[in-house]
Amino acid sequence: MRRSLLLIFSLLCAGNLFAQQYLLSGRITDEKNITIPFTSVYIRNSTYGTTANEYGSYQLKLAPGEYNIMYRFVGYKEKTVHVTITNSDTKIDVQMQDEVFNLQEVTITGKRSHDPGMDIMREVIKKRQFYLNEVKAYSCAVYIKGVQKLLKAPKKLMGMEVRRVLDLDSNGKGILYQSESLSQYYFERPDKIKEITISSKVAGQNTAFSYNKASDLQLNLYENLFTVNGLSNLGFVTPSADNAFNFYTFKLEGSTVVNGKTIDKIKVIPRRTYSQAFQGNIYIIHDDWRIYSADLMLTSATNNINLVDTLKISQQYVPVKDDIWMPVSTQVDFGGKVLGFMFSGYFIAVYNNYQLGQKFEPGFFDGEILRIDTAANKKDSTYWANTRPIPLTRQEARDYVKKDSVFEIKNTEAYKDSAQRNDNKYNPLDHFIFTHDVHYWRSKQSIFVPPLHRTVFYNTVEGWGIDLRPTFNKQFDDYRTFSVTPALHYGFASKLFSPSITANYIYDPDNRGMFYTSFGSDVIDLNDVGTRSLFFNTVSSL
Numbered sequence: 305m306r307r308s309l310l311l312i313f314s315l316l317c318a319g320n321l322f323a324q325q326y327l328l329s330g331r332i333t334d335e336k337n338i339t340i341p342f343t344s345v346y347i348r349n350s351t352y353g354t355t356a357n358e359y360g361s362y363q364l365k366l367a368p369g370e371y372n373i374m375y376r377f378v379g380y381k382e383k384t385v386h387v388t389i390t391n392s393d394t395k396i397d398v399q400m401q402d403e404v405f406n407l408q409e410v411t412i413t414g415k416r417s418h419d420p421g422m423d424i425m426r427e428v429i430k431k432r433q434f435y436l437n438e439v440k441a442y443s444c445a446v447y448i449k450g451v452q453k454l455l456k457a458p459k460k461l462m463g464m465e466v467r468r469v470l471d472l473d474s475n476g477k478g479i480l481y482q483s484e485s486l487s488q489y490y491f492e493r494p495d496k497i498k499e500i501t502i503s504s505k506v507a508g509q510n511t512a513f514s515y516n517k518a519s520d521l522q523l524n525l526y527e528n529l530f531t532v533n534g535l536s537n538l539g540f541v542t543p544s545a546d547n548a549f550n551f552y553t554f555k556l557e558g559s560t561v562v563n564g565k566t567i568d569k570i571k572v573i574p575r576r577t578y579s580q581a582f583q584g585n586i587y588i589i590h591d592d593w594r595i596y597s598a599d600l601m602l603t604s605a606t607n608n609i610n611l612v613d614t615l616k617i618s619q620q621y622v623p624v625k626d627d628i629w630m631p632v633s634t635q636v637d638f639g640g641k642v643l644g645f646m647f648s649g650y651f652i653a654v655y656n657n658y659q660l661g662q663k664f665e666p667g668f669f670d671g672e673i674l675r676i677d678t679a680a681n682k683k684d685s686t687y688w689a690n691t692r693p694i695p696l697t698r699q700e701a702r703d704y705v706k707k708d709s710v711f712e713i714k715n716t717e718a719y720k721d722s723a724q725r726n727d728n729k730y731n732p733l734d735h736f737i738f739t740h741d742v743h744y745w746r747s748k749q750s751i752f753v754p755p756l757h758r759t760v761f762y763n764t765v766e767g768w769g770i771d772l773r774p775t776f777n778k779q780f781d782d783y784r785t786f787s788v789t790p791a792l793h794y795g796f797a798s799k800l801f802s803p804s805i806t807a808n809y810i811y812d813p814d815n816r817g818m819f820y821t822s823f824g825s826d827v828i829d830l831n832d833v834g835t836r837s838l839f840f841n842t843v844s845s846l
Contacts, residue, residue: 327393329363329695332356332375334400340377342652343400344620344633348372348384351444351624351658354693355633358451358650363695376620378587378599379403382562405558405569421554421570425543427593432544435594436526438628441492441664445656446518449694452481452510452649479703480647481508484692489518490662496669497522501676503683503691507707513611514651517674521634521653523619525586525595532602535609540580540602543572544595551581559590566590578606582617594629595621604640613640624658631655654693720745732756748779761838763845766795766827771838783813793827802827 332343339360346353349372356362364373366389373396375383380400387396455477483506490498499518506516513534515521520533528546529539541551557569568588574581584600602615609615616637621629632655639648683691685708696704714720728742735756742751752775762768770792777787786809793802804824811817 324391325365325367326389326391327363328366328373328387328389328396329361329393330396330398332360332362332377332398332400334380334402337399340380340400342618342633342635342650343375343377343380344622346374346376346622346632348374349623351630352656353622353632353654355635355652355654357694357697359697361695361697363693374622375400376622378585378597378618378620381560403560405560407556407558419553419555421556421568422549424556424568424570424588424590424593425548425552425554428544428588428595429546429548431593432526432546436524437493439493439630439660441490441660441662442630443488443490443659443662444630446487446489446521447654447656447693448483448485448487448516448518448521448651449654449692450481450483450515450649450651451479451700452508452647454478454480454645454647456644456646458644479508479699481506481510481514481649482700482703483507483510483514483516484688485516485518486691487518489522490664490668491522492662492664492669497673498669499674501674501680503687504676504680505683505688507704515636515653518653519674521636521651523617523631523634525598525619532609532615535611535615536607538580538608540582540607543570543582543586543598543600551575551579557585562596565592567596572600574606578608580607584616595619597621611640612638614638625660628660630658630660652694656693750777750779751775752777757839758837760842762842763795765798766800767797769793769795769797785810785813791824791826795827800827 332340332345334340341356341358341360343356343360343362344353345356345362345364347366353374354362354364366387368389368391371387371389373385373387375385375398377400379402381403383398383400385396385398387394483504485504486502488500488502497519501517504516515533523530525542526544527542530542531539541548543552543554545551551574553573553575555571555573557571559566559568561567566589568590570586570588572582572584572586574583582600582602583606584598586598586600587596588594589596597620598618600617602609602617604610604613614637616635618633618635618637619631620633622632624630633652634655635650635652637648637650639646641647685704714723724743724745730740734740735753737757738755740753740755742753744750754773759770759772760768761771772792773789775787775789777785779785786807788805788807791802791804791806793804794800802825804822804826806820806822808818808820811819
């Protein structure tokens with residue numbers, strides 16, 4: 305018995321040793337020791353990798369063994385470092401060299417244009433459908449990180465209290481919002497998707513737009529159109545679209561060789577100043593005519609996008625299986641200025657563990673596009689420290705600590721009760737103009753009483769009167785809601801009392817399934833020019 309227990313203990317220890325992972329970390333710079341932010345870092349010939357943070361720091365958890373680690377960023381030579389992980393953490397700082405794209409003679413059969421860039425993109429467009437449909441189905445893990453910062457603010461508005469609340473420095477700079485999420489994403493052509501959010505973390509208030517879901521950053525440059533969710537209702541024509549030559553001219557900037565493949569750098573130039581077209585650069589693998597990476601931009605001045613002045617989109621592709629290339633990272637950078645407030649930010653997606661050509665069970669795609677795990681928002685700081693692939697900067701870590709501390713205080717019962725008492729106080733002056741609302745956080749019940757100027761009225765038929773229509777609302781844990789609105793209408797001159805009641809019960813929030821009922825009597829203004837509000841009618845009558 306003792307020997308059996310010893311054997312089991314030994315196997316458990318061996319299993320733990322086998323599963324043990326160690327941290328490969330470091331800093332990525334150029335030849336002048338200047339930080340290269342958001343560099344893609346991944347194991348060669350695998351689907352596992354990460355991205356450096358905005359200060360060039362990266363981290364990758366690896367089991368003991370030997371690895372070829374690839375470092376890649378647009379404008380720099382791809383670098384491979386052979387790494388041996390033993391039984392301890394390893395630190396490797398990497399210095400990358402500028403990529404030199406040389407103009408040389410380009411061989412392309414068939415029709416020739418005045419610039420080889422046009423011929424290269426013509427070949428890319430021919431292969432668009434093939435690469436678009438190359439992978440019929442896949443799944444992957446997607447980590448998304450977002451940060452929004454205030455870079456500058458009017459000094460007149462930056463008092464000590466404002467800087468303290470927003471955690472800004474003396475120059476009005478600081479983090480307004482940051483978020484992280486980890487999802488499992490499933491896709492099947494042509495348009496079936498399913499996403500399961502495993503964990504999610506948000507700190508601060510989103511003042512612009514947000515890409516917190518994996519489906520938000522599924523940018524496919526082989527599609528004809530790309531839609532920028534939240535910033536424009538229009539679609540933007542991609543450089544590989546069937547009709548791309550109606551929107552773009554292309555210029556070959558030069559070529560270089562990476563791992564035996566020639567990479568062409570193509571400048572993307574809109575034909576018209578104001579159009580639904582990108583500007584920037586796209587990198588093409590010569591002879592394969594597939595996209596290697598892209599660095600594109602939209603502006604509010606030329607592309608009619610909202611909320612921001614500039615929007616930059618970068619994407620890196622890597623081979624994941626049998627010369628099939630998939631995105632390893634997608635990044636959206638933005639910046640703008642509103643009323644003297646200057647802001648910037650980014651959202652970056654890191655894709656891992658691609659499973660290509662999956663056969664999904666019938667009914668797997670059942671119309672449920674997004675499912676959020678019940679514990680997704682309850683992960684603690686230890687979980688995130690062990691899970692996030694992109695390390696936090698010092699400023700981000702400090703911001704999380706502060707906002708998490710504030711959240712913990714505001715989430716206590718004592719604080720909620722105190723805030724409830726303060727918020728529910730009745731103010732007659734406010735109530736004359738605004739609705740008076742009372743909320744009870746424990747029971748999830750609310751009462752809304754319309755403002756006095758909509759409750760007391762006068763007209764030539766009823767004289768002075770009261771039209772009281774309060775609403776009671778109850779919300780349940782599964783987002784079902786019940787509300788009831790009694791209406792008490794009485795005219796002192798007509799001495800006519802008209803009571804009624806309206807109630808509705810939303811039993812299926814996702815599909816707007818609802819029971820509704822209304823009965824009683826009411827006084828309604830019917831005329832040829834439409835119904836006037838009680839307040840407007842009172843003012844007109846007096």
